[in-house]
Amino acid sequence: MKLPPGPTRELTVKTDLFSFVLSQWDSPHVLTPEEKEEIRVDASRYLAIVRQIENVQRDIHPQPLPAETQARLTFARQSYMLRNFRLFRINDLPTEIICDILRLVIWDSMKRPVDARLCVTWACKRWRQISLSDSTLWNAIWFRGAGPKADRAWAWFERARHSPLDIRIDGPQDSSDESAVVDLSKEPSVTAVDMRQMFLRLLTKLCNLRMLIVVVDDWQSALVILDLLKTHGPSGVPLLQRFELHRGGxxxxxxxxxxxxxxxxxxxxxxxxxxxxxxxxxxxxPIDWSRSVLENLTTFDIRRLPAIYSPDAARFREILFNCPRLQKLSMDGAGPIFENPSGKQPAIYLPHLRTLVIADFSLNYAMFLFSQFRAPNVNDLTLMNLCGTSYVPLFLQITASFPKVRLLSAYSIQFESSPLGCEAMTGWLDSMPLLAYLRVANVANEFFGLFLRAPGSDKDPVAPKLATIDIQSIEPRIFVQWAKDRRKAGAPLHKMYISEELGGRLELKHIRVLTSICILAKLPGGATTPEEEALSLFP
Known part of the structure; x- marks a missing residue:
């Protein structure tokens, strides 16, 4: 094998070392004794370089290595590992160990799980035998449209045998786990008849279903699913932990x-x-709430339900009471039927509720909804589409209700911008002193002013721990000035995320100002930030 000459060449190719070395190797074959010895000699030579540089590194510690020497050390380590792995007799390991390794490889490739599973079966005969005999490698199945992809999903359905099944069904869409560009207009759609046939086959393993997520775009398919679940559900679903049914369209x-x-x-x-x-x-x-058994849930998420298909207040309260471990409650345009309280009912105590989403309600209904439960340990609070009138009475009602909130999302909320209204809203923010992460979109300019005290105030800054903000659909000059004012108030931001659309509207002068204050980063739609993940772990 011809090696790249000299350190200069090594530094040039080190960023693509893997591809370079593989290009020097012949097609896969059983190595001869002579080839193995040559690889050992090459690996030993690079290992000797690693040891020499590491000895120098110890001698000069704590002084760092020169940049060129550090690069040579990295290159030598990579070169040694590449050759060492080629000689590693992985197939001499016990089958159980190889099986564990393959599981880690596949489930650590979350962006490309399809390719990862297929590549494992293509590697060699033994790996194919091991992977096909391990049903847990195939039990996460995604049905998308009809045609070849559906045939592949059914093959995995059979390979999963009697292991717990995690099933997702939705229409044709771009795949996150395949490299090919998909023309969605040519993707075969799934009709209600197709959905019935698919579900009848899935229900042959009803007792193995652990997760079922279904996204449909029409009423007929949604009703087919509800009807089949009504028919077959009483026979028992002992493993079902998660169920989602989303009707788009x-x-x-x-x-x-x-x-x-x-x-x-x-x-x-x-x-x-x-x-x-x-x-x-x-x-x-819709479901028939009075005849449905709903208890011991940790996540209860309902959306887009008219009053005629909503639970009455008594049944809603009963569901909350029967879910003492509830951790997430999401109500987006759906909730209990509004009732004017004749005699005030005590609020249901939800001590474990960590995430609360309230969206798309009128003022009176939102106030009624918040009166139904008490959840002082909420960590992540989302308020959306609370507009059409001033919601100041609601914010006065929930002031001091959520003292442990660290993540706040405020989308399209409306309040009276009078001095009294702003004072009430600031009081609401002051009641959440741990707030560290703010997501905001489509709010009035006055919303940003709530985070700033009047000049000469001797009070601490509003939301003194606020370090990260995620901004969408806001006029750039507004939040640029706000970032400057927060720094002046002694509560500067650490990081600002902006949507890709908003980033395209930022002028160079805005970017210069923001980067002088905090870290500026674009955030793709739907992505989760490291700061958000870290804060979600707080007790």
Missing amino acids: LRNEDRRTLRWPGVVAQPFLGGGVAPSLEYLSLNGV
Whole structure:
């Protein structure tokens, strides 16, 4: 094998070392004794270089190595590892050890799990045998459209055998785990008839279902799923932990009026008990609340339900009471039927609730909703589409209700910008002294002023721990000036995330100002930031 000459060449190719070395090797074959000896000699030579530089590094510690020497050390280590791994007799390991290694390789490749599983079966005969005999490598299955992808998913369905199944079904869309560019207009769609046939086959392993997430775009498919679950659910779903059913397709539906066809609500799972169910999400689909067994949930997520298909207040409170370990409660345009309180009911105490989402409600209804429960340990609070009038009375109501909030999302919230209104809103923010992460979009300019005291005030800054902000759909000059004012108030930001669309509207002068104050980064839609992940772990 011809090696690259000299350190200069080494530094040039080190960024693509793996590809360079592989290009020097012949096609895969069983190595001869002579080839093995040559590889050992090469590996030993690079290992000797590593040891020499490491000895120098120890002698001059704590002084760092020169940049060129450090680069040569990195290159030598990589070169040694490449050759060493070629001689490693992995197939001499016990089958159980290889199986564990393959599991780690596949489930550590979350962005490309499809390719990872296929590549393992293509590597060699033994790996294929081991991977095909391990049902847990195939139990996460994603059905997307019809055609070859569906055939592949069914092959994995059979390979999973009797292991717990994690199933996701949705329409054709771009794949995050395949390199090919997909023309969605040519992707075969799934009709309601196809959905019925698919579900009937899936239900042959009903007792193995652990997770079922379904996204449909039409009423017919959604009703097929609810009807089949009503029929087969009472037979038992002992392993089901997570169920989500999302009906998209708002083309023929007004979100606010929610004019639905005449749908007969059915009890969830036909009124059967799912003893392991912890996560329930129903988006734009009805169930018969009075005949559904809902208890011991940790996530309860309901969206887009008109009042006629909503639980009454007593049943809603009963569900909350029967879920004492509830950790996430999300209500987006869906909740209990509004009732004018004749006699005030005590709020349901939810000590473990960590994430709360309230969205798309009128002022009176939102105030009614917040009166139904008490959750002082919420860490992540989201308020969206609270607009059309001033919601100051609501914020006065929830002031001091969530003292442990560290992550706050405020999208399209409206309040009276009078001195009294701003004072009330600032008081609400002051009641969340641990706030460290703010997501904000489509709010009035006055919202940013809530985080600034009047000149000469001797009070601490509003939200003194606020270090990270995620901004969307805001006029650039507004939040640039706000970042400057926060620094002047003694509470500077550490990092600012902006949407890609907003980043395209930033002028160079804005970028210079922001980068002089904090770290500036673009955030793709739907991405989770490291700061958000870290804060979500707080007790």
